[in-house]
Amino acid sequence: MLLHAEITDRGGLGSLVETFLPWFGLFIPVLLAGALWRRSAAAVVALLLPVVAWLSLFGGLLSDKSQPGGDLTVVSHNVNAENPDPAGTARDLAASGADLLALEEMTPQATAAYGKELAKTYPYHTVQGTVGLWSKLPLSDSRSVNVLRGNVGPLAKTRRAEDLPVDPPRALRTTVATDQGPLVVYVAHLGSVRLMPRHGFWTDSRDVGAVALAKAVAAEQNERVVVLGDMNGTTDDRAFDGLTSQLHSAQEAAGHGFGFSWPASFPTARIDQILVRGVEPKSSWVLPATDSDHLPVAASISW
Structure with a gap:
């Protein structure tokens, strides 16, 4: 150990x-x-x-490090591309009272359902590819972030790049206007990991995305940054050293327990993260299950 x-x-x-x-x-x-x-x-x-x-x-x-209060509540959830009830999941997440709601692994069809259900509670939103952020506060300067960095994986070694499918964006960056000033928010869904007979525990796509996301955060001028998303890895994993050297885990700083989020049926790992810089986590928790294979994760942050 x-x-x-x-x-x-x-x-x-x-x-x-x-x-x-x-x-x-x-x-x-x-x-x-x-x-x-x-x-x-x-x-x-x-x-x-x-x-x-x-x-x-x-x-x-093991100890409860949560504190009362907080200026902003954020929630992140991999909603699962095969979610049979996007509208129901959206209602459950809106009921959490989150000010910022990050969703990952949305399909084009489900994105419309999420947007329709969340429109009343969250008047502002941005969607980039398969990830999106819904907000009660105004958003600006929203754009996609490239965490794919080309075709990475066993398939890319055997086929020409022009023959490989082009994936939609899996990360975004936006600025949230708050009473205390701008807050930069990243939403990301890094590449999947696989146990493969010939390649072992294959993490290449995820690792490349982690490095790209860490570089984007390092170049960020705003001191207040929140990163939300499905990282397909825990903060103990060396692949995230570039991120954890700049950001703090809300669960580790203000949670109670390990906050395992995957798989929803029997959580064994915290692969859904809320990472912060320049703000203070006051509490962090895991929300009840939806129709996804991940559990939603939440945190209250303060200036």
């Missing part, structure tokens, strides 16, 4: 371990049972090492 950064990332092994790093703590009670079965005092004492290691990494997530 302590040396996870030293594990090779060949075949995505390092990323795979870091995605599920908290779950390595499950080995501790197994080892304890073995030590008790052997009646070995030395083994029981030796278990202090993995216990301390796990607590040093994740113990801070």
